Amino acid sequence: MTTANVYQQRPTTEAKAESPLFHADLKSLIGKGRSNPGVVLREKKLLGHLTIRGNGHDPAFAAGVHKALGMELPGALALVSSGDSSIQWLGPDEWLLIVPTGEEFAVEQKLREALAGLHIAVVNVSGGQSLLELTGPKVREVLMKSTSYDVHPNNFPVGKAIGTVFAKSQLVIRRTGEETWELVIRRSFADYWWLWLQDASAEYGLSVAA
Amino acid sequence: MLHIFCPHCGELRSEEEFHVSGQAHIPRPLDPAACTDEEWGDYMFFRDNPRGLHHELWIHAAGCRQYFNTTRDTVTYEILETYPIGTQPQFVNPAPAIRKGDQV
Numbered sequence: 001m002t003t004a005n006v007y008q009q010r011p012t013t014e015a016k017a018e019s020p021l022f023h024a025d026l027k028s029l030i031g032k033g034r035s036n037p038g039v040v041l042r043e044k045k046l047l048g049h050l051t052i053r054g055n056g057h058d059p060a061f062a063a064g065v066h067k068a069l070g071m072e073l074p075g076a077l078a079l080v081s082s083g084d085s086s087i088q089w090l091g092p093d094e095w096l097l098i099v100p101t102g103e104e105f106a107v108e109q110k111l112r113e114a115l116a117g118l119h120i121a122v123v124n125v126s127g128g129q130s131l132l133e134l135t136g137p138k139v140r141e142v143l144m145k146s147t148s149y150d151v152h153p154n155n156f157p158v159g160k161a162i163g164t165v166f167a168k169s170q171l172v173i174r175r176t177g178e179e180t181w182e183l184v185i186r187r188s189f190a191d192y193w194w195l196w197l198q199d200a201s202a203e204y205g206l207s208v209a210a
Numbered sequence: 211m212l213h214i215f216c217p218h219c220g221e222l223r224s225e226e227e228f229h230v231s232g233q234a235h236i237p238r239p240l241d242p243a244a245c246t247d248e249e250w251g252d253y254m255f256f257r258d259n260p261r262g263l264h265h266e267l268w269i270h271a272a273g274c275r276q277y278f279n280t281t282r283d284t285v286t287y288e289i290l291e292t293y294p295i296g297t298q299p300q301f302v303n304p305a306p307a308i309r310k311g312d313q314v
Contacts, residue, residue, distance in 0.1 A: 076220050091274035092218050148211070148224040162219070163273045165226050170272040 006112060008105045009124055010048075019045035020130045020190030029208040038138030038204025041197060044131040044182070048104025050097040051090070052111065054120035061118055068114035069097070069107070079161040079174050088161040088174060096172070096184070098131065130190055132183045132197070138204035139181050143173065145200050167196045215292050218274045227272040233257045234265040234279040234295075261285060263303045268292070 011017070021043050054061040062073040071087050073095065074080045079088040084100045085107075099107050104124055111122050134142065143151045149164040150156065151173070161174040169192065172184035185193050198206060212225040239245050239253055258264065264284050269277045281290045281301045290301045 076218070091276050094274075148226060163275070164223070165272045 020187040024194050026208050033207045034205030037207035039136045039201040040207045040209050042133040042209040046101050048099040049126045051123045052095045064114040068110040079159050128187050135180045142200045216270045217278050217292050217294050218276045229269050229271045231267040234267040
């Protein structure tokens with residue numbers, strides 16, 4: 001183990017947790033709107049987000065990550081998923097791991113054990129960012145309105161993840177399925193994205209899913 | 211809008227994802243305390259302003275958030291190459307670009 005101070009950051013008591021879009025009360029919107037929506041939005045809230053930094057060229061680092069997570073360390077612009085967990089490339093020495101709610105503490109310990117002795121960093125950023133999932137036949141149109149990045153399937157296959165300019169801010173776009181995309185957003189921008197996505201998808205019909 | 215090749219992401223991205231961070235290949239003096247005021251002033255404040263090829267530091271701010279170098283033509287704004295920090299450019303100015311009639 002490293003000497004880093006690793007501790008359970010998620011309250012294990014009955015403390016109330018509010019997602020970044022708590023104030024929007026998405027629950028009350030479920031099932032409303034058009035019957036055949038072009039875009040379905042789902043807030044994947046309060047998941048465990050960890051950034052992992054290390055030398056991607058070091059086989060020991062890649063092997064350690066694989067040992068701890070059971071997922072291969074992805075190369076440039078790639079996203080690897082296994083069950084409800086996923087790891088994506090953010091930069092040449094930086095990856096983002098997203099695990100189901102509550103698993104981040106155990107995973108961080110496992111990672112630190114597997115990467116002991118290497119020059120690495122694992123940081124729990126769960127409180128700072130969030131995940132929005134967009135599904136539907138018109139999601140690509142909404143993305144095309146919002147970003148200058150080419151989201152055509154030829155350039156953006158399933159399993160690609162990129163950081164780019166989106167609307168008037170920045171976020172990470174991940175394609176997880178033929179018609180399914182995820183946006184990794186900053187917590188403090190959540191309201192802006194929610195308002196933007198409502199406006200951008202209004203003409204196609206927006207629905208909220210649980 | 212320009213498309214700039216990010217050597218880390220390995221693809222062309224739109225210019226709005228990037229920021230320029232000034233001239234590249236400026237080595238910090240190894241022993242700052244031993245510099246004269248003039249040497250330190252040159253290092254801190256004085257930059258080239260060539261007509262022609264210029265080597266610049268850029269950051270892919272909205273993407274991988276990494277710095278890299280470019281070779282840009284200050285006359286045409288054409289970016290001839292981008293290359294990782296620590297490597298040398300392929301394209302360099304052939305000679306001091308002083309032409310007839312230039313104010314030197």
